[in-house]
């Protein structure tokens with residue numbers, strides 16, 4: 239495998255591990271994000287349910303408050319009509335206690351009904367008179383009516399009744415003389431208990447509350463009841479003031495000014511009266527189920543993520559190990575291929591000259607011969623033999639002889655100009671140049687250039703009359719052979735014969751094979 243391709247393959251394989259790691263991370267992120275989204279959605283749904291639930295309760299309780307105050311208001315109108323029948327006659331008014339008792343009995347929300355004159359003295363009441371409430375000129379509702387001429391019903395802040403000792407909500411009307419001057423106050427007191435008894439039946443949780451509020455923000459009663467909260471102004475908190483100052487009903491998350499607890503607050507104004515019912519549910523209580531579910535799911539999802547991360551990482555680790563093993567195998571394969579190539583090269587190469595060896599020459603010659611015979615193309619062969627090489631060895635030693643052969647081989651290599659040209663060591667100091675697509679004349683030119691090139695090496699040789707190393711060469715071309723008897727052996731034999739002729743002719747020359755050339759005879763080394 240080529241190094242660049244191998245590297246590209248390695249990069250691609252390692253990017254698989256990277257992508258797998260990224261995939262596991264993305265899966266984990268997706269699961270975590272999905273759980274977070276689901277959890278936040280569930281929280282929103284829980285908050286919305288709480289809003290609807292508390293809003294519905296506030297609506298129902300506001301309706302109840304309206305019914306109670308409307309009925310009380312009806313009674314006050316009824317009583318004042320009776321009083322006005324006689325033009326606010328004190329004697330007549332003082333005799334109305336039985337009527338007040340009767341009306342009070344019929345209305346379970348009432349703690350009592352009272353009539354006070356312009357000086358605040360009690361003129362009639364539904365309860366047994368007590369010295370403590372003989373004069374109520376100091377009460378806020380009395381002062382209000384004394385100072386305001388309107389005959390509208392007035393609701394005051396809750397207080398403890400001097401007559402019954404119970405927590406009550408005063409609802410009163412001004413009484414006028416026929417000339418419009420202040421004649422006294424007609425008072426109905428509503429039992430705080432009456433509201434709380436109902437509020438207690440609403441299951442909204444331990445840390446949640448229901449408030450009946452007198453606008454702008456005075457607490458009339460609270461469930462769970464705590465005397466300390468009665469009369470407090472919840473609009474001291476700006477956010478609540480703003481909230482209650484808005485539409486007739488609404489919802490918000492608030493930090494309760496009463497107990498510093500975060501709560502979901504729903505409120506509903508009571509129709510026709512300056513009253514508001516608020517239902518607040520502690521955030522902790524509202525979200526308790528959601529929190530528990532989130533913790534359980536969160537633990538399950540965390541476990542799942544842990545398992546995915548652990549298995550994912552282990553899997554990726556194994557992938558990486560496999561990839562590393564693959565890398566090593568590929569590298570080993572590459573090295574093996576390289577070694578095989580080297581071996582192949584060595585199998586075809588002559589160790590001394592690095593020219594093609596005899597075996598390779600035989601293979602190529604055979605193939606080229608058949609190809610040329612088939613196609614009618616030219617094919618030539620030059621056989622080269624070093625002159626007086628025995629003397630060279632004798633004179634300069636075998637190692638010098640080897641070096642000489644190497645230098646000669648370089649000249650042959652130089653002459654391999656075409657892709658098909660092949661220089662080979664034929665054996666000993668004999669070499670061959672195979673020249674496909676080359677005719678006899680062309681081969682003669684190449685052979686001559688080789689001969690001249692070797693002489694030009696100027697390798698001193700005292701045993702050679704020329705004084706330097708020279709070669710003789712015999713050339714034979716395919717077209718010199720007779721058609722039917724053509725063979726590789728003949729081509730070689732005829733080239734060898736031509737070489738023989740060159741030797742006989744005095745060496746350091748090139749001869750071309752001739753038709754009917756005589757068989758080679760031994761040449762003297764002298």
Ligand SMILES: Nc1nc2c(ncn2[C@@H]2O[C@H](COP(=O)(O)OP(=O)(O)OP(=O)(O)O)[C@@H](O)[C@H]2O)c(=O)[nH]1
Nearest residue numbers: 624625626627628629636639640666667761762763
């Ligand atoms: N140094 C060395 N000598 C070799 C090698 N192969 C063959 N020879 C020697 O080459 C010589 C060839 O000598 P001969 O065939 O008698 O002929 P020559 O001395 O070259 O004389 P002519 O060919 O007639 O010019 C022998 O002495 C071989 O030992 C080789 O690989 N290295």
